[in-house]
Amino acid sequence: MNPNRLLSAALVALVTLGAPIWIALSAPRWTTHASSTPPATLAETGLYADARTLTVADGLLEFAPQYPLWTDGARKRRWIALPPGSAIDASDADAWRFPVGTKLWKEFAFERRIETRYMELGRDGRWSYATYAWQPDESSATLAPEGGVAAACESSRGALHDIPGRFDCLACHEASPSPVLGFSALQLSSERDPRAPHADARESGVTLDELVARGLVRNLAAELLDHAPRITARSAVERAALGYLHGNCGGCHNSRGALAELGLDLAWSFEHGSRTLATTLGTPARLQGNGLARQRLVAGAPSDSLLFQRLATREPYLQMPALGTHLVDVQARELIAQWIAELGRRERNSLAHGAAGTRR
Numbered sequence: 001m002n003p004n005r006l007l008s009a010a011l012v013a014l015v016t017l018g019a020p021i022w023i024a025l026s027a028p029r030w031t032t033h034a035s036s037t038p039p040a041t042l043a044e045t046g047l048y049a050d051a052r053t054l055t056v057a058d059g060l061l062e063f064a065p066q067y068p069l070w071t072d073g074a075r076k077r078r079w080i081a082l083p084p085g086s087a088i089d090a091s092d093a094d095a096w097r098f099p100v101g102t103k104l105w106k107e108f109a110f111e112r113r114i115e116t117r118y119m120e121l122g123r124d125g126r127w128s129y130a131t132y133a134w135q136p137d138e139s140s141a142t143l144a145p146e147g148g149v150a151a152a153c154e155s156s157r158g159a160l161h162d163i164p165g166r167f168d169c170l171a172c173h174e175a176s177p178s179p180v181l182g183f184s185a186l187q188l189s190s191e192r193d194p195r196a197p198h199a200d201a202r203e204s205g206v207t208l209d210e211l212v213a214r215g216l217v218r219n220l221a222a223e224l225l226d227h228a229p230r231i232t233a234r235s236a237v238e239r240a241a242l243g244y245l246h247g248n249c250g251g252c253h254n255s256r257g258a259l260a261e262l263g264l265d266l267a268w269s270f271e272h273g274s275r276t277l278a279t280t281l282g283t284p285a286r287l288q289g290n291g292l293a294r295q296r297l298v299a300g301a302p303s304d305s306l307l308f309q310r311l312a313t314r315e316p317y318l319q320m321p322a323l324g325t326h327l328v329d330v331q332a333r334e335l336i337a338q339w340i341a342e343l344g345r346r347e348r349n350s351l352a353h354g355a356a357g358t359r360r
């Protein structure tokens, strides 16, 4: 299928279905904006106690997902604010429900702060998306135009960084059961994956255990309270590979969202674990074309695997993720190649054992 057509079909589906309606909890004395009108300046969103010194407001929690999104090497910081007295409902471990008035921020910096992205759950039960572009002297940040800002600055390796437009936010954030992608049981688990690419070594963020202990996350399944959530895999490389794909691809490629029809599920879920191999290994690619691998994943052969090809290119119509980056994530490319090689060794071993078995 024409990639553009499928992407625009997905966007149309997103726009017509709109955001899911969450359970509304009352939020007294808390400024919750109507979803259509994001504040004009970052200062007005409530991120800072003092916008001149950039002192972050009390009560905000900083967090760092263990499988972060690659954005051409941008340094990122993230915060969440929950309305006083409210809590997150974690009864669906794969799609937490946030209280009305929840605010989330994500700051991007290369040489300097460049943009701070913002999401807020409005009174109408819809998430609003906005991003604030920083002045070159970092004195303040103002609402970026809806279409984004192309070539807003140089990224760390000489390429350009685009500030995304609102449609881009929706394409990534509204194609899975929860629009919040990095604040989840798996992403905040106390047992962090030591091999996860680009993970924040500082481990500065709030953990799932702390959130539960403070009563900010409720109704989490007992087994996730007893054992820190983690991806179960056959090797450390496989765990990190599945985690990377979850964090960078699973927001779009999952079985509950707008692109489910593609039948490509790269998300990890507590409900059914990983379907990554089940929906890639030996599966013919939908998109067939000159120079493109014919299968999504071939054990032992990265270059014959469309998943690897599309992650390792920045050809505009082929690159994966489809948006948000101009540079190949070299660390991830190595990890995924290593994992595909390991799958090949595993297959050969099991064939050898199978052959030995028949001879006996």
Ligand code: HEC
Residues within 6 Å of the ligand: 065, 067, 068, 069, 070, 078, 104, 105, 106, 117, 118, 119, 129, 130, 131, 164, 165, 166, 168, 169, 170, 172, 173, 179, 180, 181, 182, 183, 247, 248, 251, 321, 323, 324
């Ligand atoms: C290429 C896909 C992509 C695009 C485009 C994108 N985001 Fe995100 N965003 C993510 C992912 C994945 C995470 C979680 C992982 C992380 O933070 O590293 C995230 C995290 C966030 C967070 C922290 C809360 C959360 O969901 O974890 C905010 C706030 C946010 N994004 C806002 C925005 C806004 C506003 C836009 C548009 C201006 C935008 N994003 C565009 C993929 C994207």
Ligand code: HEC
Residues within 6 Å of the ligand: 002, 003, 004, 006, 007, 010, 171, 172, 245, 248, 249, 250, 251, 252, 253, 259, 262, 264, 284, 285, 286, 287, 288, 296, 306, 307, 310, 311, 317, 318, 320, 321, 322, 323
């Ligand atoms: C912003 C949403 C989005 C993100 C994030 C994303 N993709 Fe995709 N992907 C798409 C869309 C839309 C298509 C279908 C159109 C096309 O083939 O270009 C697609 C198609 C694909 C295909 C082709 C499937 C086939 O059978 O032809 C592969 C493989 C793929 N993506 C891998 C990935 C990987 C790996 C990542 C993460 C590194 C990723 N995608 C991240 C939107 C996304």
